[in-house]
Amino acid sequence: MTYxxxxxxxRGDEEGGSLxxxxxxxxxxxxxxxxxxxxxxxxxxxxxxRWNCKAGKCGSCSxxxxxxxxxxxxxxxxIFSADEIITVTPMRAFSVIKDLVPDVSYNYTKAREVTSFxxxxxxxxxxxRMQQEDVERSQEFRKCIECFxxxxxxxxxxxxxxxxxxxxxxxxxxRAAELEMHPLDAADRRDDAQDEHGLGMCNITKCCTEVCPExxxxxxxxxxxxxxxxxxRRYDPVVWLGNKLFKRGS
Amino acid sequence: MTEVERHSYDVLVIGAGGAGLRAAxxxxxQGLRTAVxxxxxxGKAHTVMAEGGCAAAMGNVNAGDNWQVxxxxxxxxxxxxxxxxxxxLHAKEAPDRVWELETYGALFDRTGDGRISxxxxxxxxxxxxxxxxxxxxxxxxxxxQQKIVSLQQEDYRDLGDYDARLKVFSECTVxxxxxxxxxAISGAFAYWRESGRFVQFDAPAVVLATGGxxxxxxxxxxxWEYTGDGHALAMRAGAKLINxxxxxxxxxxxxxxxxxxGILVTEGVRGDGGVLKNANGERFMFNYIPxxxxxxxxxxxxxxxxxxxxxxxxxxxxxxxxxxxxxxAINTEVKEGRGSPHGGVYLDIASRLSDEEIERRLPSMHxxxxxxxxxxxxxxxxxxxxxxxxxxxxxxxxxxxxxxxGVPGLFAAGECAGGMHGSNRLGGNSLSDLLVFGxxxxxxxxxxxxxxxxxxxxxxxxxxxxxxxxxxxxGAGETYENPYTLQSDLQxxxxxxxxxxxxxxxxxxxxxxxxxxxxxxxxxxIEGNRQYNPGWHLALDLRxxxxxxxxxxxxxxxxxxxRGGHTRDDFPKMDAEWRHTLLECTxxxxxxxxxxxxxxxxxxxxxxxxxxxxxxKYYTEPExxxxxxxxxxQREEGAP
Numbered sequence: 001m002t003y004x005x006x007x008x009x010x011r012g013d014e015e016g017g018s019l020x021x022x023x024x025x026x027x028x029x030x031x032x033x034x035x036x037x038x039x040x041x042x043x044x045x046x047x048x049x050r051w052n053c054k055a056g057k058c059g060s061c062s063x064x065x066x067x068x069x070x071x072x073x074x075x076x077x078x079i080f081s082a083d084e085i086i087t088v089t090p091m092r093a094f095s096v097i098k099d100l101v102p103d104v105s106y107n108y109t110k111a112r113e114v115t116s117f118x119x120x121x122x123x124x125x126x127x128x129r130m131q132q133e134d135v136e137r138s139q140e141f142r143k144c145i146e147c148f149x150x151x152x153x154x155x156x157x158x159x160x161x162x163x164x165x166x167x168x169x170x171x172x173x174x175r176a177a178e179l180e181m182h183p184l185d186a187a188d189r190r191d192d193a194q195d196e197h198g199l200g201m202c203n204i205t206k207c208c209t210e211v212c213p214e215x216x217x218x219x220x221x222x223x224x225x226x227x228x229x230x231x232x233r234r235y236d237p238v239v240w241l242g243n244k245l246f247k248r249g250s
Numbered sequence: 251m252t253e254v255e256r257h258s259y260d261v262l263v264i265g266a267g268g269a270g271l272r273a274a275x276x277x278x279x280q281g282l283r284t285a286v287x288x289x290x291x292x293g294k295a296h297t298v299m300a301e302g303g304c305a306a307a308m309g310n311v312n313a314g315d316n317w318q319v320x321x322x323x324x325x326x327x328x329x330x331x332x333x334x335x336x337x338x339l340h341a342k343e344a345p346d347r348v349w350e351l352e353t354y355g356a357l358f359d360r361t362g363d364g365r366i367s368x369x370x371x372x373x374x375x376x377x378x379x380x381x382x383x384x385x386x387x388x389x390x391x392x393x394x395q396q397k398i399v400s401l402q403q404e405d406y407r408d409l410g411d412y413d414a415r416l417k418v419f420s421e422c423t424v425x426x427x428x429x430x431x432x433x434a435i436s437g438a439f440a441y442w443r444e445s446g447r448f449v450q451f452d453a454p455a456v457v458l459a460t461g462g463x464x465x466x467x468x469x470x471x472x473x474w475e476y477t478g479d480g481h482a483l484a485m486r487a488g489a490k491l492i493n494x495x496x497x498x499x500x501x502x503x504x505x506x507x508x509x510x511x512g513i514l515v516t517e518g519v520r521g522d523g524g525v526l527k528n529a530n531g532e533r534f535m536f537n538y539i540p541x542x543x544x545x546x547x548x549x550x551x552x553x554x555x556x557x558x559x560x561x562x563x564x565x566x567x568x569x570x571x572x573x574x575x576x577x578x579a580i581n582t583e584v585k586e587g588r589g590s591p592h593g594g595v596y597l598d599i600a601s602r603l604s605d606e607e608i609e610r611r612l613p614s615m616h617x618x619x620x621x622x623x624x625x626x627x628x629x630x631x632x633x634x635x636x637x638x639x640x641x642x643x644x645x646x647x648x649x650x651x652x653x654x655x656g657v658p659g660l661f662a663a664g665e666c667a668g669g670m671h672g673s674n675r676l677g678g679n680s681l682s683d684l685l686v687f688g689x690x691x692x693x694x695x696x697x698x699x700x701x702x703x704x705x706x707x708x709x710x711x712x713x714x715x716x717x718x719x720x721x722x723x724x725g726a727g728e729t730y731e732n733p734y735t736l737q738s739d740l741q742x743x744x745x746x747x748x749x750x751x752x753x754x755x756x757x758x759x760x761x762x763x764x765x766x767x768x769x770x771x772x773x774x775x776i777e778g779n780r781q782y783n784p785g786w787h788l789a790l791d792l793r794x795x796x797x798x799x800x801x802x803x804x805x806x807x808x809x810x811x812x813r814g815g816h817t818r819d820d821f822p823k824m825d826a827e828w829r830h831t832l833l834e835c836t837x838x839x840x841x842x843x844x845x846x847x848x849x850x851x852x853x854x855x856x857x858x859x860x861x862x863x864x865x866x867k868y869y870t871e872p873e874x875x876x877x878x879x880x881x882x883x884q885r886e887e888g889a890p
Contacts, residue, residue, distance in 0.1 A: 027508065031510075046779075046784065047784070048783070052294050055514070056617070056622075058294045058299070112399055116396060126346075128353075129363070129364035139359075215617075
């Protein structure tokens with residue numbers, strides 16, 4: 001089952017770079033990250049890649065394999081034929097630091113802009129009561145391993161750097177939805193989602209859902225329901241009147 | 251003089267796993283300017299891999315549970331070598347720490363009446379593990395990461411700067427702790443992984459929360475970060491490590507395909523009904539109930555199966571014995587020829603639960619086997635075998651404050667601290683450990699800093715030396731050692747010679763080979779420059795790996811008995827004389843010294859929580875003369 005695989009890997013830094021060809025041993029049962037590690041150990045000791053758990057749980061080794069956003073540790077070599085050239089490049093939506101390591105600070109900036117969990121008044125530690133069926137909606141979103149593949153693939157920012165300041169990306173719109181659906185969270189996040197995080201820029205093409213390694217239905221279960229909640233608020237005549245009478249923030 | 255970027259803080263926390271984040275939250279909430287330094291991105295620490303749950307005697311599922319029961323289970327699991335004060339604090343405080351996480355936004359699985367659900371786990375008498383499916387560690391990390399963000403948002407509102415009082419320095423590696431002339435901590439020296447540039451942190455207190463050492467073994471569930479950094483940093487600063495001979499091999503790691511060998515299969519599989527079988531289809535664990543646990547576990551499959559639905563009238567299944575027992579049993583089955591095709595045994599959940607239940611309760615396991623091994627665990631048994639998982643040994647600390655013995659300003663919590671788990675950790679006690687002692691170390695550091703009248707100052711010569719040592723691998727000559735080769739040689743050596751079953755001959759051989767490796771490591775060289783260079787990073791991590799590996803081998807050679815995570819083929823019995831002895835590793839120049847020290851005797855009111863007949867299995871006669879069952883004395887209610 002061992003064969004010589006053909007790899008083409010992007011090497012370089014913020015100054016520029018290019019694809020480099022490698023021939024490297026591939027064994028039964030291996031994943032792309034195994035091959036990258038073999039390259040480090042035998043041919044390219046300074047080849048930069050992020051990884052941690054190698055078990056699909058930490059979301060560190062995100063990259064693009066033949067142009068598709070993937071976790072390197074969960075991409076098995078058996079999905080490719082032995083004579084196929086496998087191209088590995090860093091996530092395209094972010095600037096590169098070196099080789100396969102991108103600058104993902106955009107995501108950490110956006111994470112700070114979502115209002116945190118707001119505990120309910122009058123409930124102390126140990127007093128929280130929630131039903132399983134009520135926590136399951138938010139639990140689905142909390143499976144997120146923050147690999148940022150959804151952010152990478154989302155066409156709103158993938159080739160549109162200019163949209164980044166106004167758009168939090170699927171991961172953090174989903175974070176807002178997660179808190180909005182938390183049974184005990186006390187804050188209302190609908191205006192923020194629309195006005196601060198750019199929910200309106202999402203036109204539900206579901207690219208994020210397709211690349212999610214955790215299989216989270218980001219679009220169907222988080223983004224669309226969030227859009228509906230925003231719409232319900234904006235066009236509800238009672239809310240509209242209430243806002244007129246009691247101006248927010250004044 | 252070396253030009254370095256410089257920052258000043260009150261408390262430095264090294265490591266951003268559960269213990270580090272909890273420590274940082276505590277220090278910041280007590281008003282101290284706090285920095286978290288971590289090797290990976292924020293939110294990626296090894297804690298995310300914890301699956302089964304967080305042990306806390308909340309009594310939500312079985313009202314019979316309380317801290318005393320949890321304390322007893324923990325001491326039994328550790329074969330009574332545990333620091334009993336740590337085990338006491340842990341059992342008492344774990345519920346508060348879990349409930350606190352809900353106020354940060356955590357969403358645990360629920361009971362029918364809306365409280366936090368709890369699952370069964372090895373060595374725990376009652377269902378005790380708060381969990382979220384089989385991704386509990388991720389929930390803990392994310393919850394505390396988001397709590398830190400919420401504290402930063404407060405600072406942004408109040409001070410206009412998110413990082414004003416709590417800043418995370420991610421992808422930054424500490425290579426040395428700094429101290430003043432009197433030996434007190436004055437900061438730390440680090441490099442940015444991204445640029446290779448140096449950073450000097452000035453701070454009077456450092457909390458080590460760097461996790462474990464498992465990357466020194468070839469079959470491991472641990473990530474690349476687990477290179478024993480905190481252990482090594484502490485030793486070089488003058489602290490003691492205890493219990494380094496105790497390394498936990500988790501009984502169920504994946505064994506096939508080779509590239510995933512060692513990846514964890516949660517104990518939750520067994521907690522939820524999964525059973526171990528050998529190649530003949532026999533549930534072999536009934537043959538491996540050790541004397542000390544006889545009477546506590548079912549001795550036949552019928553009773554074991556009844557226990558799941560009627561735990562009050564049946565004894566629990568031996569599939570849920572503590573991890574050291576199960577790992578040894580699997581090892582024996584395989585060695586005696588009853589293993590599976592790829593050298594493991596079978597873990598069967600498929601015939602025990604419906605497909606839907608498996609996918610609901612164990613989604614990560616279902617996903618992991620399907621994606622990595624082409625195995626559908628709803629219809630087939632998993633192949634599993636032991637994998638290096640956890641080190642019980644670590645920095646010797648004061649149980650109440652996490653202060654390291656002998657180094658003012660140094661604190662440690664979580665896996666890099668020693669004592670809490672004795673010779674073997676129970677599953678689920680790690681996540682609770684890092685919450686309880688992370689908070690205590692953060693608080694201990696804050697108290698220490700507040701008590702200082704003067705701050706220790708950095709020693710420039712030490713900083714210059716740290717900078718010189720860090721770039722040494724770039725100056726290797728024409729021929730040099732490949733760090734990746736060295737690492738893989740070390741991993742093979744430790745796995746084969748200081749692994750799950752040990753003998754004097756093999757460990758002596760290991761020590762000789764470790765010396766050779768250390769010599770080769772002096773000539774390690776790298777290619778490329780300092781910008782994000784994994785070869786260089788590994789070359790520096792290797793120094794720590796070699797040092798802690800030597801501690802493990804030396805302590806293991808010294809302890810001539812078998813107990814918990816230390817099994818000697820040449821000394822197969824547990825020896826009561828060794829129960830009260832802790833082996834302390836210190837660094838003298840470049841050599842590791844192992845010194846036996848006495849364990850502090852357990853407080854009388856805690857000792858009385860155990861039946862005399864049980865204690866007699868572990869203790870020497872003179873240690874028990876004071877037990878009330880011997881003296882006939884009755885303690886007064888509420889007496890200390």
